[in-house]
Amino acid sequence: MLNIRNLSKTYGKHAALRNVSLHAGEGEVFGLLGPNGAGKTTLLRIIATLLRPSSGTAELAGHDVTRDPEAVRRVIGVVNGGMGLPARLTGREVLRSFAGLYGMSKAQADARITELDVALDLGRALDARAGEYSTGMKQKVVIARAVIHDPQVLILDEAASGLDIFARRTLLDFVAAARQPGKLTLYSTHVMSEAEEVCDRVAILHQGELVTVGPIPEILARTGERNLERAFFTLVRGAEAQTAAAAVAHAS
Numbered sequence: 001m002l003n004i005r006n007l008s009k010t011y012g013k014h015a016a017l018r019n020v021s022l023h024a025g026e027g028e029v030f031g032l033l034g035p036n037g038a039g040k041t042t043l044l045r046i047i048a049t050l051l052r053p054s055s056g057t058a059e060l061a062g063h064d065v066t067r068d069p070e071a072v073r074r075v076i077g078v079v080n081g082g083m084g085l086p087a088r089l090t091g092r093e094v095l096r097s098f099a100g101l102y103g104m105s106k107a108q109a110d111a112r113i114t115e116l117d118v119a120l121d122l123g124r125a126l127d128a129r130a131g132e133y134s135t136g137m138k139q140k141v142v143i144a145r146a147v148i149h150d151p152q153v154l155i156l157d158e159a160a161s162g163l164d165i166f167a168r169r170t171l172l173d174f175v176a177a178a179r180q181p182g183k184l185t186l187y188s189t190h191v192m193s194e195a196e197e198v199c200d201r202v203a204i205l206h207q208g209e210l211v212t213v214g215p216i217p218e219i220l221a222r223t224g225e226r227n228l229e230r231a232f233f234t235l236v237r238g239a240e241a242q243t244a245a246a247a248v249a250h251a252s
């Protein structure tokens with residue numbers, strides 16, 4: 001469902017992504033992991049058609065993100081850090097207006113809002129104005145808005161960041177429930193325990209390069225570590241040692 005081949009992105013002289021290739025399939029929650037600056041947001045923005053790659057290709061649900069961005073936009077829902085809500089509207093008004101943009105009738109919108117109220121515990125946020133929301137209420141409505149049209153692919157970039165344990169639990173349960181045939185969820189985080197809980201397979205990025213990709217149990221077995229955080233350090237240190245050795249070889 002997602003095929004990325006030799007994808008690179010440079011900002012000026014800075015390479016944010018270098019030659020990344022990976023595949024994610026239907027029915028998966030696929031994690032993108034890495035520390036600050038690893039390139040997760042850049043990669044997700046390219047997939048969401050918000051940025052163009054410098055080279056390489058990305059194809060989602062059979063559509064090339066550069067050649068056919070409109071088709072890609074129709075199958076995705078996106079949540080990223082910078083999303084706001086109109087302060088004077090209630091959650092219900094925001095969701096109804098987005099449903100309208102997707103061509104849903106009022107009855108369809110209200111049925112979907114009821115489903116999302118249960119799944120995301122929207123509660124009070126539905127009838128309170130967005131300007132009065134807590135961080136958790138805001139993020140839940142932002143997520144509900146991203147999935148109002150029941151997209152085939154859900155892209156969540158650091159979606160749990162800043163949430164308290166209740167809101168975070170709701171989000172992780174929602175992501176786990178999104179694991180359905182025909183659907184793909186892309187979940188970026190730098191919190192390894194979150195990925196361990198919800199992701200089937202993960203890609204680890206470091207300084208714009210793909211360090212590894214695979215099912216979590218396989219990564220643990222390969223590194224001999226007991227959790228993903230330890231495996232992450234082992235893999236990243238290995239990658240850094242290789243880079244340093246290559247630089248020494250190049251200089252001599």
Ligand SMILES: Nc1ncnc2c1ncn2[C@@H]1O[C@H](COP(=O)(O)OP(=O)(O)OP(=O)(O)O)[C@@H](O)[C@H]1O
Binds near residue numbers: 016039
């Ligand atoms: N618009 C931009 N102009 C210049 N450099 C950028 C731009 N956006 C990102 N970068 C750089 O590209 C690299 C990758 O950034 P990116 O935001 O993709 O990483 P990330 O893994 O999502 O990190 P974080 O968790 O901090 O969001 C970083 O070194 C960042 O400083």
